[in-house]
Amino acid sequence: MLRSISRRFNYRLFSTISDIERVRKIRNIGISAHIDSGKTTLTERILYYTGRIKEIHEVRGKDGVGAKMDSMELEREKGITIQSAATFTKWKDTTINIIDTPGHVDFTIEVERALRVLDGAILVVCGSSGVQSQTMTVDRQMKRYNIPRLIFINKLDRIGANPFSVLEKIKDKLKLNAALMQIPIGLESNLRGLVDLLEMKAVYFQGPKGDKVVYDDIPAELKSEAEAKYNDLIGALANVNETIEEYFLNESKPPIDIVKKAIRECVINRTFVPVYIGSAYKNTGVQPLLEAVTSYLPDPSEIKQEALELHNEENKIELESDSKKPLVALAFKLEDGKYGQLTYFRIYQGKLTKGTNTHNMRTGEKVRVPRLVRMHSNEMEDVNYLEAGELGAAFGLDCNSGDTFTDGAVKCVMSSMYVPDPVISLSCSPLTSKDLLPFQKAIARFKKEDPTFHAEFDASLNQTVISGMGELHLDIYLERMRREYNCKTKSGRPKVNFREIINKKTRFEYTHKKQSGGSGQYAKVIGYIEPLDDYSKNEFKQSGGSGQYAKVIGYIEPLDDYSKNEFVNQVTGGTIPTNYIPSCEKAYKEAIKKGFIINHPIVGMRVVLQDGAYHEVDSSDLAFRIAMTNGLAQAFAKAIPQLIEPIMTVEVTCPIEYQMPVTAGLGKRQAIISDTEIHDDYAVISAECSLNDMFGYSNDLRSQTQGKGEFSMEYFEHRPVLPSKQNDIVEEYKKLAEEEAKLLQ
Known part of the structure; x- marks a missing residue:
């Protein structure tokens, strides 16, 4: 089966033409949308009409097969996409690499890392529900990575479908300069076809699976509406393209080839978004969308790609989609398969060849590439190399998601992708002792695959605390433990990831003394704490001089935005020896991990260490850590702490x-x-x-x-x-802490 597919999709026939022409015939696209907008159904039709699959299967299909891109058993049971899936196909003479992404917000990291490596995208919008919450999230993600896109208004066969209303919401809510490229012939159960506004032809999709595309005259009752929507299209283009603007102002109709050229330029510049319509489930409108992908979305050479030079102040260098240039590749996704770790790559420059050595820029290690494949959902086609502009995967590489690989000729890294912080946690532990080993293996695998999945062992609870983007996110991982690792678990009630802040600048002065025979302990710290401007990133700043003794004085203070913490050393004159400053820093870092209200992280706080005292004999690292911890606790309680x-x-x-x-x-x-x-x-x-x-x-x-x-x-x-509400949360926390303490006695 795979051999026949390999013969049928022989992408190496581009080797007979120039590398430039090869790259021009590549499109790397993602398909993204709000949950249940029909992304996977659309992808299934694309694969069928391009000849990649022989039969169409539906999400939660009655035949029990399910859509090709939903290969995970859980995906087919629940009827949702959980992991992004990659495939490749061909429309006429253009290779299309496709990543089908999840719609549920809990799996948003799958969309993030897909968009990070893609050159274009299709944003699917439901023709009935319109622009929904996750539609706006995906739109923000596409804008974050500067992704040119097409929009496909799907499900026009549904009750209440109205593409004209949806278009207005696209322009209003997403702030996009968008216009319809088609209008429907009928709606809901009467959907019969489309009108192509550029060709001014009716388009019908005949046959049981819509295989046969037939062009005909526009129905008489739709001609005036088609003319009006065509004028809207030209007006939208005239706002962002000087050539079309000239025709528009002169009230003359531009030639179709000039309009198409203008659309392509504006799509690539992200100043215009063409809107296509149809119903993937009813096999309507997919082929014209494929034509638009090849006509208007950019090839890899048309997207500016930059890397950061190592050891050169991270200067930006521009990459070229040229296979003869030095290799630069990004590992953007990891999976643990039956043959070991599968690493998904985007080749930005050069060529990645099977059996050769590459350099991991994060670790500096040289690694060999034993096997290269191209993915078709859960199927693989072995290849000998991957060239600039292509997507593929490799076995046998020990790396992390986001690692950059080169051939050693260049020392650079690709910029990292955005990874949101988890918002929900729950305690989890193996049910029996025999479940412990598979539990540990599962946790290690999930943490490596998914940057939004966190897990830490809480010694006080004797349980692992797992964190993620939502209840469904964590439920899926617990279910995967049971199915894939035969591991039974028990879990506690989900816990919200509160953060602790302060609202007032407060000084601290704390002296730690202990004398109980033998050497004692002495340290004094003085300083202050205060709120910061941004509460989520932790920093340590060093600006003090040398000295010896154990006393710390300082303050803590809050910030205006929740994103970072700072530790500033202003000790001068040697009142605290420089070798004890790291001890104070360590105490600060431990304190911000588990705050003083309900043991949740502190954010938005600056700690300034100003002064202190030490003893030649009794001062130690431990003494300064204790002094710093208690000094921070002392100031925190007076700084109007808040959750x-x-x-x-x-x-x-x-x-x-x-x-x-x-x-x-x-x-x-x-x-x-x-x-x-x-x-x-x-x-x-x-x-x-x-x-x-x-x-x-x-x-x-x-x-x-x-x-x-x-x-x-x-x-x-x-x-x-x-x-x-904070009082109730604190009381509940104290009550649970008391119960846990009793259990440990």
Whole structure:
């Protein structure tokens, strides 16, 4: 089977033409959207119409097979994409590398790392629900990585589908200069075809699977509407393209080849987004979308790619999609398969050849590449090399996600991808002693594969605490432990990742003395703490002179934004010897990991160590660590400490008759309703709510809507907890701590 596929898709036939022409015939694209917008269904049709697969299978298909790109058993059971899947296919003479990404926000890292290495994308929007919460998240991710995109308004066969309304929301909510390239012939159950606004032809998709594309005259009743939408398209282009603007101002119709050239230029410059329409499930509109991918999205050489030089102040160097240049490749995703670790690569420059040595720029180690493959979901095709602009994978490399590989001729690294912090945690441990080894293996694998999955052992609980992006995220990993590792686990209630901050500049002065026979302990620290401007990154700054003794004096202070902490050494005159400053720094780092309110990390605090004292005999590293810890605790308690909690954006979709009880239910959870939209028979309610108040909401929503409601939730920001609520959280924490202490006795 794989051999026949390999013969059929012989991508090495480009070796007979120049490297420039080879790269021009490559498109690296991702397909992204809000959950249940039809990404995987669209990908299945693309693979079928390009001849990559012989049969179409549906997500949660009745035949039990499932879509090709949902190869994981859990994905087929739940009908959602959990891991991004890569494939490659060919439309006419153009190679298309595709990554199908998850829609659920809990798996947002899969979208991040896919977009990091892609040159273009298709943003899928539901023709009925329109722009939803995750649509806006994906849009932000595409803008973060400067990704040119097309938009495909899908599911026009659904009740309430309206591409014109969806287009207005795309322009309003996503702030995109977008215009329709097609209009529908019929909608909902009457969807029969499309009108191509450039060709001014009706397009029909005939045959049981829409294989046969037929062009015909536009129905008479749609001609005036088609002309109006064509003028809208030209108007949108005229705003960003001087050539089209000239035709527009002269009220003359530009030639179709000039319009197409302008669209391509504007798409690549990200000043215009063409909008295509159809229904992937009803086999309508996919082939014109494929034509648009090859016509308007960029090839690898048209996207500026830069790397950072090592040992040269990280100066930027521009990379070229040239296989004869020195190798630069990025490992962007890891999987643990039956043959070992599978590392997904994007080749930015040069050629990666099987059996040759490469250099890992992070570790400096030279590693051999024993096997190279190209992926078709969970199937593999062995290749001897991967060239500039291509995506592939390698076995036998021990590396991390985000590592840069070169052939040694250049010393550079690619910029890192954005990795959001986890927002939810739960305690987890193996059920029996025989489950311990597979449990440890699973945790190690998941941490390596997924940068948003964290796990740390809590000695006080004698349990591992796992953290992730949501309840579903952690539930999936627990289920994978059971299925893939035959490991049974027990877990505690999910725990919200609160953070601790201060609101007032406060001084500290603490002396640690202990005399109990033999050598004693002495250290004094003086300083202050204060809030910082940004509360999430931890830094240590050194600016003191030399000296000897054990006393620390300083202060701590809060910041204006939750993103970092700082330790500033202002000790002069040797009042604290320089060899004891690292001990104070270590105490600071331990303190910010587990704060003083409920043992959650401290953010947004600057610690300034100003003065201190030491003793020639009794001072030690331990003494200064104890003094610093107690000094910080002393100041923290007086600095108006406060908890901040993760706030989520929540979007609930329900039949309109359940709008009132759903809104009331959100109100009971202290949610702030930000918007309510009505789409025919459905209401879409947008709100902001504390993650701590959202546990168990799925059960409430089912009972409020008779199982007809659904919701999505995404991290927005951390905000201060109300004083009354903070008191309840602190009391609950103390109660649990007492219970755990009794169990340990």
